Amino acid sequence: MDVTHILDSLNNEQRQAVTTDNNRVLVLAGAGSGKTRVLVHRVAWAIQMFGISPYSILAVTFTNKAAAEMRGRIENLLTIPSAGLWVGTFHGIAHRILRAHSELANLPKGFQILDSDDQLRIIKRILKDHQIDDGKWPAKQAQWFINNKKDEGLRPQNLDSQDDPNEAQWINIYDLYEKVCLQSGLVDFAELLLRAHEVLLNNSEILDHYRRRFRHVLVDEFQDTNSVQYAWLRLLTTDRNSLFIVGDDDQSIYGWRGAKVENIQSLQKDYTGIEILRLEQNYRSSGNILHAANKLIEKNPDRLGKKLWTESHDGDPVKLYTAYNERDEARFVVDSIQQWIEEGNCRKECAILYRSNAQSRVIEEALLMENIPYRIYGGMRFFDRAEIKDALAYLRLVSNQLDDAAFDRIVNTPPRGIGEKTLQSIRAMALKEGISFWDAMNIIIEFESIPARAVKALAGFKSVMDELIVFSESATIDELLISAMSQSGLLAHYQKEKGEKGRSRVENLQELVSAAKQFQQEDEADLAEDEEFADLDPLSVFLAYTALESGESQSDPGDDNVQLMTLHSAKGLEFPLVFIVGLEEGLFPSERSVAEPSRLAEERRLCYVGMTRAEKQLVLTTAEHRRLYGRETYPIPSRFLRDIPENVLVEVRPRAMVSRPVISSTSYQEDDESADYQVGQLVTHATFGDGILVSYEGSGNHARVQVNFDQVGMKWLVLAYANLQPA
DNA sequence: CGCGTCGTGGTTTTT
């Protein structure tokens, strides 16, 4: 078979990784070195060259987006069908395993997935039910505690409070939470992984089955794996399985949510003879940008060591702009983008990256002012919207009447006269008898143990649900959804809601119906292709899909928008022009990380990730004043700026205007003609009156100043004509 | 039950 097309486009390092005979491989791949490419080609190589069945391959990533991309690229390379190939996220695969072996996992057949929102609600309810003081044990923190322990593979019974009553209470909450989930047939995200691991661990036939099936396991973004995920991989791969791992310790930015970079070291210990290959040639950034990023990351201790190089030219130096304040910073970024566009480039080639979401606001305002369209990444997921979750909760309760979380959500949504009092009776009975809310409701209706009006309201709800349950036997998912939305009055409820908000909610509900329809046609068929999953209940599978998939697949890449996102969400992306804003101590690195070396190192990696997103131009900004939480702050420039060598960094703000030099510098010197004016200075204009000079651009006769006038607000003036007088 | 007021807290995010 001709396999040259698989190798043709690869460099030597990449080719070596793709074709190595070793069945344990760790590829340390720097940013922009083609790491996913290597993984994809390795799969194609194995299939086409050695005739390995796609059936025996498991490729794992972290996000649905990455998994979809990987699958697409593999299919493009292959000349044969990829049937049976498992490409997915850790969570998706764990979920499939649990569905296939729900009895062994001790889960009801129609178990459902709990998203973090539902999880928090359940915890809040537990705290209420058991009169635990929310002030001393906040629900958010309990959630964090539980998820952390699960990520570490720890159950309540594995935990020891060491006689610390505080700790004992956390463990107690965790324990109560587990019982509620189990009783309701609910599984949270961390539980998916942990329970799948336990199923494999405790059932040797199942474990053997998957070990034999997945002879070839490949993992992308390995530096993001947590303890359970690693244990899971360990369990699945014996010395008869091949393991191909791609990762970059310098891009580990998720330590705060349980990711363990140390897993890369463990790998070398646990898999003897593992071959380590490095991909160091970068195909993304021009020389100066890469050099700056290399120098920055060099400052981190305990790196596995990698030095990226490129064949491309030096390109532009990295630019640094010291803004007067956050609005000046935003204005500078927007001006630069306008200039970029005037030079004939696209808006979508520009990305503005920030450390925290709150920073986007000022930038948005500046973009709006200039009518530049933009898109913010990482907002709310489609399936997380309240109206969508309401509609889905009806389906969840239809599918599984034990689901107390779903019951709780919709019993009075839309409002139907079931108040707090009635709910209290239901909860109290459920808690006392150890039964579900649904069953408790039925008993209360039967014995009419509450006021007649409340009984009537409950009975109304029950009859809607009963009808839906009957209808679900014969209906498709989209039919059931339409029926649920109209019978319950949910659609009418949102249709009544006035304004833009109500309109978009109704639209979203309609969108949900089409998503269900589409799912029924496509995804379900995909799953049935695998005989192990052919007999799954379609409704449960659809509901799981809505929990695991963000629903953002239909983004419109065609639109030419400036891209705004956090540094975290920029990972894996690339843009010709990148701005990283807010490079100030306390903001980036964030205040909460500076005291701890390991967290500081992670911040530095985050900065490295941001910088290596840039292809042609990288612009960094820092502000001398920043309004933060309503207070004016005077931050000092980020330490990361000092790590960038001067010979690749250019300050684009005239020196005369910098009230405090950021970087001692041989960089770029404007003539000092206009040094009469300082930012912050009071000035007077013949028609506008008094104001404060807040910002400055250019030099000499072309210089423009921005003045905030007491009477007329912010104005841009050309210094040469403005005839300003110091006030 | 819906709306208004007061109070508080406020990295990063995927599944």
Add this chain to the structure above:
DNA sequence: CCACGACGCG
């Protein structure tokens, strides 16, 4: 500063 959640009133 501003967004969101907890309370209380009509």
